[in-house]
Amino acid sequence: MTAEKIVKLDQLLNGYIGDSKSIVDTKFSRLTAPGENYGSILLKVDITLENKKDNSREELHTVAKLIPEDEFFQKMFNVQVSCKVEISFYDTIVPTLQRFQKEKGVQQVMDFFPKMYASRLNLNGSDTVDQNAVLLLENLIEAGYKNVDRFESFDLPTVKVVLKDLAVFHAVPIALKLLEPETFQSKVRPYLVDFEPPPPDAENPDVKKFNPSFEIVSDILEADEECRPLVPLLREKSKWRPEPYPNEPWATMGHGDFWINNTMVKFEEGRPVANKMVDFQNPRYLSPALDLFFLLWSSVKLDVLDEHYDNLVRFYHEIFIKQLKDLECDVSPFTLERLLEEMKLMADTLVIRVVIFTVFVICAKKNESGLPRMPHELEVEDVTEIGKERIIHFVKACKRKGWL
Template sequence: MYEIENLSDLLKGQLDEELEYVDYSAKSLTGPGENFGSVMLSVEIKCKNKKTNNEETIYAVAKTPPPSEFMQKIFKTDLTFKPEIEFYRTVFPLLQEFQKKHGMKPLQYHAKFLGGRLNLKNTDTMDSNAVLLIENIAVKGFKCADRLKGFDLETIKLILQDLANLHATGIALKLQCPDEFNKKVKPYVNIMIFGDDAGSENFVEDNIKATRDILGANEEVKPFLHAVIELLRKKCDNSPKEPFATIVHQDLWVNNLMLKEENGKFIENKFVDFQMCRYVSPADDLFFLLLTSVQNDIILEKWDFLVQFYHEQFIDNLKKFDVNTEPFSREAFDQEIKDSYQRQYVHASCMLFPLLMDKSKAKPIGKDFDPKNEPPMEPSEAHKKKLCTIVKLYNKNGWL
């Protein structure tokens, strides 16, 4: 069994008053190729009800740092673990309270927070005892969709409604309560994960090599190979721009969304994994989500529809907060799209390697994992099809 030190202390203040901690059990939640930036555990917490003396079980998920020093460095876990904890402990309650003040139903698109820490010493330094504990929403019927297939039209519309709400709430809070936003949100959305160190160059070069192989073997997209490589080599501007800059998840793809199904249709969505959140353009989330996680035919046929659908939801939410929507017009958002398409092509195309990898070829990432000792990650067939689809989309929209 996996061990979580001092779990009872972690739960203090989070359990209902009538519940008393008794014991727990934990096991691995994900397999090779399903998660890279952390260890995910399924935890069953046994409690006793003080009033009835009956035993009750709390089903939770524990997130701990990856054992590999290489993966900790790649995901900058020493910097990102605390912001993710604070998203649950501080940011989401703040957003919910803000929505209540405007007569809105508080957002419910994240799992319940059960506790978090960086170590056992109550300091700001992360170590192997760091843990984030949240409700296991899988026991309530939430699940990930098929990452190799992607979302259909109705499901992505459901998700975009929640995404527009998150982005608009961040902007409204920033405009109407700037001091609170700067104090309780800004500190947890300022970590740049990729793109600001030498290690990111390796991802780009590996991506360029795969791009040559994939596009070069497809006559339909082969003519765009030179333009795509130029896009990959161009330096990205990641700086936030006003007035659109807001809370952006930055890693929205199939496995970071869990959905509840009813009668063969997804009816509710939850966002997970907030370690990479940033204060940048909402267009970044929209691009990455659509490029990586929507069925290929829908990307090509419904792109304009989905962008318009998102923007309408975004504007509707701003109006609920009494925000002047003139600076956030569709024309202004189109400029955000223009500013975002290049950096999100780099982002999405690099991340296709792990996101669409063949899990049958994946190996556990242990403590001694070193990519220099591993064979290069080969693009899967789903990866190749997705990349060609994205290139077709970019050519269609004049982005190449």
């Protein structure tokens, strides 16, 4: 299957459109430039449907998510697991959590995900993911949502809209786990993968492309007098190690990679009014503090963090507790103090992740072709001034808060 065509699209959509409608036209185009999404190919697919009874027509605006064409990236992102997990997220996990909320009398159930119209692993009905695998999702851009520029970062009103949904996203699975443990174990937990990237393999030239050099980080931080003494500690933290298992009862369904590019915001008259979370290839069983910590320190404006960090954590916690109470769950184990302890525990692992991610993903300059540079291609001068400022600011904040 190529970027210009999805074979047997009518068969794929049959479960959604049924026998009463037919596809009369389709238009395909790349939604993102090559190199912007290593883990998948995203296509914009506009489908014209015709009603067989009255010949009326309607437009279905979708995004097709395909597996990478390169075999290395297929292995790197473990598509044999991630593709199945993402399909299960939309057709099993989300309906289970929404049903639970409704039965507990929650008036506004979680709806901060794109709709999935159809999906498949292949054309032969087996359990193997191949090049014909596809998720056909709602095109959120057509619905008025957009990604906030990662170089701009979230302002205060926007991050509060996002945090409100993140708190609910974390609270509902915890309540389900505590109140309906069998349902959680059968409908949610099997799809929360314990994914860890493999340790760096210095002998594999493909893997080396994604091994960021700590020397670039070191050069940036060494230039700042306050950060300079912390470089040896950060160098030690940069060595590969497995992520710690989450503490109970805090462990919940987490996104695992929740930053500004994996959520889309709708604005009305310049004000953020709604949010949609995307990219569920790797939902994880983790502490909610992991998603919270990573979002705040990777994706929020520095002046907002300086003035409002504690209040943002408190705001998240208030929404989190309200949702647990609405679901008739005992909230006594989930105090703000315990959340802050979780944040401190996460900091030990996430400090270096935020630094590396900021330098090599968020704030790295593109190459001459306008594509992201591979980590092994980067030099200090390829990191934007915004990126350098962010990691220096972040490391100083970690020192003040006792995380380093």
